[in-house]
Amino acid sequence: xxxxxxxxxxxxxxxxxxxxxxxxxxxxxxxxxxxxxxxxxxxxxxxxxxxxxxxxxxxxxxxxxxxxxxxxxxxxxxxxxxxxxxxxxxxxxxxxxxxxxxxxxxxxxxxxxxx
Amino acid sequence: xxxxxxxxxxxxxxxxxxxxxxxxxxxxxxxxxxxxxxxxxxxxxxxxxxxxxxxxxxxxxxxxxxxxxxxxxxxxxxxxxxxxxxxxxxxxxxxxxxxxxxxxxxxxxxxxx
Numbered sequence: 001x002x003x004x005x006x007x008x009x010x011x012x013x014x015x016x017x018x019x020x021x022x023x024x025x026x027x028x029x030x031x032x033x034x035x036x037x038x039x040x041x042x043x044x045x046x047x048x049x050x051x052x053x054x055x056x057x058x059x060x061x062x063x064x065x066x067x068x069x070x071x072x073x074x075x076x077x078x079x080x081x082x083x084x085x086x087x088x089x090x091x092x093x094x095x096x097x098x099x100x101x102x103x104x105x106x107x108x109x110x111x112x113x114x115x
Numbered sequence: 116x117x118x119x120x121x122x123x124x125x126x127x128x129x130x131x132x133x134x135x136x137x138x139x140x141x142x143x144x145x146x147x148x149x150x151x152x153x154x155x156x157x158x159x160x161x162x163x164x165x166x167x168x169x170x171x172x173x174x175x176x177x178x179x180x181x182x183x184x185x186x187x188x189x190x191x192x193x194x195x196x197x198x199x200x201x202x203x204x205x206x207x208x209x210x211x212x213x214x215x216x217x218x219x220x221x222x223x224x225x226x227x228x
Binding site: 009044088090 | 148155156157158159160163173205207212216217218219220221222
């Protein structure tokens with residue numbers, strides 16, 4: 001059974017600071033996704049990481065994937081209040097023979113950025 | 116371009132009542148999914164449809180049924196609602212089964228009393 005663990009689950013930080021959210025998963029996969037969710041809203045796709053060593057950046061957010069370590073990180077640089085949200089990582093696995101089980105999500109990291 | 120549209124956005128049911136959640140996508144995607152989101156649990160897959168004409172169970176299928184009406188539409192039915200089904204339900208779609216980026220609808224907030 002695939003397990004996806006995020007940490008921390010809750011993070012309060014000050015504007016201007018840097019921080020990293022970690023996503024570990026239990027089974028070999030080469031595809032990892034990061035989503036953002038604002039309170040009461042849907043999930044918005046942030047990054048799609050498709051191979052070992054993949055790095056994607058968008059503004060103050062940078063995501064990376066290490067498939068050997070089964071680890072992805074979401075790094076926040078010089079945080080601003082607008083980045084306050086819940087961030088989810090999700091992993092999928094394609095089994096040999098073409099079967100799959102869809103995305104398995106972590107429990108989410110609730111991020112609050114204070115002035 | 117609407118993307119993934121869910122109806123209704125909010126619903127309150129009494130225990131034992133039935134209802135159907137509707138989902139439609141206009142991106143010509145092959146695969147569609149129903150997830151539920153509960154506090155502190157992330158999202159869990161209820162059912163999925165890898166392609167038109169096929170459906171299969173996800174992690175938490177008990178108490179639900181689905182219909183892939185055509186390529187655009189994928190509905191979720193609660194036959195006899197229970198308080199444990201109080202949740203936020205999200206429909207999603209992707210180009211192909213489990214291998215491409217999934218796009219989510221706005222969600223249905225369901226309360227069963």
